[in-house]
Structures are given as structure tokens and as C-alpha cells.
Amino acid sequence: MQKVLKREDAALAREALGDEVFNYICSEECETFESHKGLNIIAFDWYDTDAPDTPQAKMTICVNRDHLIVFCEDDRAYRTACQCLVSANGTERALYGFFSRLIRTDMSYLDGVECRINATEERLMKYLDSDCLMEILDYRYELFDLKRYYQQLVSVFESCEENENGLLSEEGTRYFSVLANRAGRLLDRTASLRDYVSQAREAYQSQIDIEQNKLMRVFTVITAVFLPLNLLVGWYGMNFKYMPELSLPYAYGVFAAVCAVIVTVLIIIFKKRRWF
Numbered sequence: 001m002q003k004v005l006k007r008e009d010a011a012l013a014r015e016a017l018g019d020e021v022f023n024y025i026c027s028e029e030c031e032t033f034e035s036h037k038g039l040n041i042i043a044f045d046w047y048d049t050d051a052p053d054t055p056q057a058k059m060t061i062c063v064n065r066d067h068l069i070v071f072c073e074d075d076r077a078y079r080t081a082c083q084c085l086v087s088a089n090g091t092e093r094a095l096y097g098f099f100s101r102l103i104r105t106d107m108s109y110l111d112g113v114e115c116r117i118n119a120t121e122e123r124l125m126k127y128l129d130s131d132c133l134m135e136i137l138d139y140r141y142e143l144f145d146l147k148r149y150y151q152q153l154v155s156v157f158e159s160c161e162e163n164e165n166g167l168l169s170e171e172g173t174r175y176f177s178v179l180a181n182r183a184g185r186l187l188d189r190t191a192s193l194r195d196y197v198s199q200a201r202e203a204y205q206s207q208i209d210i211e212q213n214k215l216m217r218v219f220t221v222i223t224a225v226f227l228p229l230n231l232l233v234g235w236y237g238m239n240f241k242y243m244p245e246l247s248l249p250y251a252y253g254v255f256a257a258v259c260a261v262i263v264t265v266l267i268i269i270f271k272k273r274r275w276f
Helices: 007-017 019-026 075-084 091-102 106-127 130-162 170-236 251-272
Strands: 002-006 033-036 039-046 057-063 068-072
Touching: 002 007, 002 075, 007 019, 007 068, 019 039, 019 057, 033 130, 039 130, 057 075, 057 091, 068 075, 068 091, 075 091, 091 130, 091 170, 106 130, 106 170, 130 170, 170 251
Parallel strands: 002 068
Antiparallel strands: 033 039, 039 057, 057 068
16 A cells, blocks of 8 residues: 555554554654654655745655555645655655655755845845845745755655664665765755855845945044044134234135145045045
8 A cells, every 4th residue: 555645534544554553643743763663654844845935744654565655734745745656566666756756856946045045145245135134034044944854854764774673675775875865965955055145144244344344434534534623623712812813814714725725635645545
């Protein structure tokens, strides 16, 4: 028996699995991989790469020499499992085919994620758009879920490869060695993308710091330019009775010219030193 069932239809598998195993599956207490005498139970949270914004759905698989039954939590998982489970000669071949089809497009999906991150990073660096920063954070959450998903699959495939209860043949363990390597590459790719996203966020923060430093430099230059003028204003704002230059007919023009010369000289000096 090789079949996909929804949770509400699980009773159809009672006879094939036996009451004890059936009740245990329905309790939803299964670990990621459990090896029993003549039976393997696999449970993982499936990540739908076609709808990454939807919640992950749990899949539970019971497999022995005669039966392979997949229990699905929701309709999306059920449809995908039906597409992936193709009848084969032997349950180990069917199980290998199921997982192989389940993850066959995932590397392409990760390539697409990388392209989207590149585009977002480019906009982020070009426009310093806070909306792009939120997209970067969304990528972090998405990649976290993907990392957890692939960690589960790696654990499942490596446990199948170990074949603790001898349920699989030597050929079957080789199948799952191939799957473990494939899932490991997916996990490594996901981890590298998470690092890339973190670097993009740090680059954004560095760019913000640079822009703030430029702004502070402008304020500092403006302050330095007008500091001598403040000194002159303070000087001639003193209430001394005798300040002979105040009575000169051209005193105002001379004062304005001196101020202009000071500002010009300071700007030239700052320009030569590339302070702004």
C-alpha cells in the first residue's frame, strides 16, 4: 500500500498499520525520525517553495516493507504529496522517489532567492530605502525557516542511511546517502544566503553611518567658517565708550569685506584638505 492521506482520512490506514501505530501517529508526538522494529516513522514541517508566505505544514510518513503512507496536515501538503508519491516497485524506491521529487526544484528556488536579495541590496545601497531594509529582514525569516526545514531533511536522510532496524536494503541506503548529500548542499546554500543577507544589512548600516558622517562634516565646516565671524561680532558688541573705527565712514563696508575674506579663505583651505 502506497498512499497519501489527509489527517481527517487517517482512519483508512488503521488496518494497514495496526491500532498501536495508528494511535501513535494520531497523537502527533512523533519525532523527526523514529526507527522501530520493521517500521520507520518520519515527521517534518514541509516548506512550500511555491507559497513561501504560507505556514509550514506537517507531513508524517510511515514506511515498512509493505506499506508507505503519507499523512498531510492541510490541502496544500496533500496535493504536493500526491504529486511526489508515484507508485514504485518497493517502498524504499517509492520513499526515495517521494523525497527526490519533493526537493528537486529547491536549488532553483534558492537561486531565485539570491537574485531577489541582489536586487533588493542594489536598491538598498542606491536609495537607502527603509522598505528595502524590511525586505532584507523578511529574507532572514524566510531563510531561517528554510534552514530549519533542510536540517530536518538531513536528519531524516542520514537516519535512513544508518538503517538501524535493517528495514532498507544496501541499495536503499545508497539512495538516502544521495539524498543526504543533496539536502546538505541545500542547507549549505541556505546558510550562505543567510550570511549574505546579514552582510547586506551591515552594508546598509555602514552606508547610513557614512551619510551621517558626511552630514556631521558639513555642520562642522559651517561651524568652523562662522566661528571667526562670531568672534568679530562679539568683539564689536562690547560696550566700550571709545572704539575709534566705529566713527569711520567706511567702517561697515570694511567690516563686511573682512568677514567675506575670512569666509573665502576658510572655504579654500577646507576644499584643499577635502573636508567637504
